[in-house]
Amino acid sequence: MNSWVQLTGKIAAATALTAVVLTGCGGSGGKQEASGSGGATGGKKEPVELVFYQTGNADWNEEDFMSNYGNYIKQKFPHITPKFVPVPSTKSMEGLIAAGQQFDVFLFSIGHTHLNLIRNDFAYDMSELVKKKGVDLNRFDPFTIDQQREISGGGIYGLPLSNTSPVIMYNKDIFDKFGAPYPKDGMTWDQVYDLAKQVTRSDGGIQYYGLLASPEHVIKTNQFSAPFIDPKSFKPMFDDPKMMTFLENLKRFYMLVPPPGGKPLEGSFFSSTGQSKMFSKDKNLAMWVHFSNSAVNFPADLNWDYASLPYFKELGPVGPQAYPGYIYISKTSKHKDDAMDVLQALTSDEFQTIRSKMGIESALKNPDIKKVFAQDLPQYKGKSIASIFPQKYAAPAPLTDYNDLAWKRMNEAFGDIGRGKKDNVTAIRESSELLAKDITAERSKK
Template identity: 40%
Template sequence: MTMSNLKKISMPLAIMLMASTAAACSGTGPAKETGGNVSEKPAASKDPVEIIFYSPLAPRTVEQFMKERGDDIQAKFPNYKIKFIPYAKGTETADLIAAGQTVDIIMSTTTTINELVKHGLQYDMTELIKKHKYDLNRLEPSLVQFMKEYSEGGMYGLPVSVSTFNLAYNKSVFDKFGVAYPKEGMTWDEVYELSKKLTRTEGGVQYYGLTMSVPHMLNINQLSAPYYDPKTNKVLLEEDKFKAVVSNYARFYQLAGDKAGDLITQWQNYFVKDQTAAMMVYYASFTLETKFDFDWDVISMPYFKEAMGVAPQYTPSYMEIAANSKHKDEAFEVLAYLTSDEYQMKQSRQGIMTSLNNPGVKNAFAQGSDILKGKNIKAYAPEKAALITPKDQLSGIAGAKATSIFKNIVTGQSDINTALRDAAEAARKEIETARVK
């Protein structure tokens, strides 16, 4: 198997978790100003056509798709019949290919896109982008760069949605211990000082300063420290930048002493259910989807001192035109609409993050939502995000090894240098095995 093919096989579950909740983004505004006005582009067929959507490796019903996107697309293109094929037993990617079923637009994440290439459904849209005079500069740069690198200089898809991470906090825990609330623009060191004051036992109850999901945090780290370099075939777990990321997160767990192991597995329950964790870093969309039983607010993810103002890597959703599509021009019209200011603004106002590099659309976030009234909305619209690191199968192997040794570090079973050296060696062996298959 070639390296080009190998890098696009699905990643381990621990890493794929990160992208599983990425939400969709879209907008409103004069399309003429954005280069997204499909009426000004080369006309596709005006005859009735069926545009078929498919989302591999992600369970989604027809009803969900139509509510999320399909109804809007159908309203915009009344002459097109919008159809969605759910991913299920009998409709997995290989099943569709075997049955001769074509699709037009495939919905993916930075990891499930591997399924697209695994089955030869990738299609470089570069010529369509030129033909329709589509301006890629309208999109968030890191999302475009990831896709260009993944497509080896081409462009398999356009980012239509994005999610980021931020820090949510429980005001009651801060009030209980008389500690000032977190402030926008804090560094990790400053949040660590807060965490030291809040990680304590009171009335027989263990409280924690900060909780997080380790696989996610390593995968979307703000220093863009990768697990692995596909170009040089080098495992990077022992590099200083990656070590700095691990060390930063580990110190928060080490505050918990012999409870550090529990904090790794119960990180979400401690914040949401038990309400014994003062702060939690996770998907920003999580606070929009969860009904908390306490007074909460958010700040942007704390910054590394060497990367001030840089948010975590975005977790985007892309849409790709399938190689076997019979309606590529019409499908591109749909993608141009889904990334237009018009559609993106509408979605942004409803509390869905935009994939556009447009301050106006970003600043409109959640203006039509009651959930975030009185909250720090700035934390949902970062001005700059870290570049997205490789998410291929071999990177996933190295990432899984790093995640597995994190507990040894925070519980004192191993020092960080030894743990990362062991993880790197294990990753190299497994990667070599995978490369020769």
């Protein structure tokens, strides 16, 4: 999503204010400490240009990047000139790589890491650099480091820059209209299903829908930690019993939705963009399950709040898997030491506090940073902020170099399931067969 773009001016202003405060306090730099002070290294250094590339906000231009990251980097490290490479219109790095574009630092979500970092052979194990720079990995939520250990075979490719996970966002006006209780933290999926039935109604010529969830995002972060692909054999695992249970649960909410004109549901019922429009503009969706940062751009007249993601009775109060964003150093970079200084600054308590106040979740354990979450955003005032932080995240599912292929096929399969076009078994079997061919074709390129 590109929700950060709307915050750029405020982040830039907050960063500038921080710089003034530090200068006024006599901050002279010095080596960054393990606590995450964000200080620059002392002594004059030779000018360096670092090239940055990110995929989380595909429409970002250089101004967006500088407001969110670049200006802060320049304030901390005057000898570093950040250069931003925008995402091509093709949404692929292939053309940039073919043209010989050099990269130093990447910002990728865990979902984009294998496709862009590993498959393109940019992954760099920073373990020795972590030791050299005294990076304290214990500052980060453990699951974010565990995920790095898992994808790197025990090493570490990047530092956690942000985090998010699915949560319920609900429209209070719809619940008030039908006299139904609001969803609350600690509910089971069965309880939320019963609640969804109460607010799935037609009234005054308007069809109201109980609950829709972005399949792409909730299946990726499923609470069973069900894998998509066997990490050893690379065989599809869509038919894993845990995955089938998760899909059946999601399906029943779509079965509540009356097909418009008796026709299969449109694609908008399964896309983030379509669901966002139903929830925040059309205001005919009572509950929407998506990443918590989806709320950043809600209109001021939307009467909404958060509730934690429901849990499965058989699992107990286990939340979703986290979906961190990481910052990586390219294997091809000639300025790895400088790049690591930047990574430390962007993961410092100082910078993470600024971002937290702007509604961007931190992956740091520091409770003080979580306490100020969205503090500077008027639309979050009075909201149940605690609901977005699960008491316990589900363990990260195994990932492979081909999970992007799996997610595409799974989304197609659930589209057929949710529309009632195919039963679960048929849709999953056919998608698994297609995924197996996709993986074979991709592996043949190596």
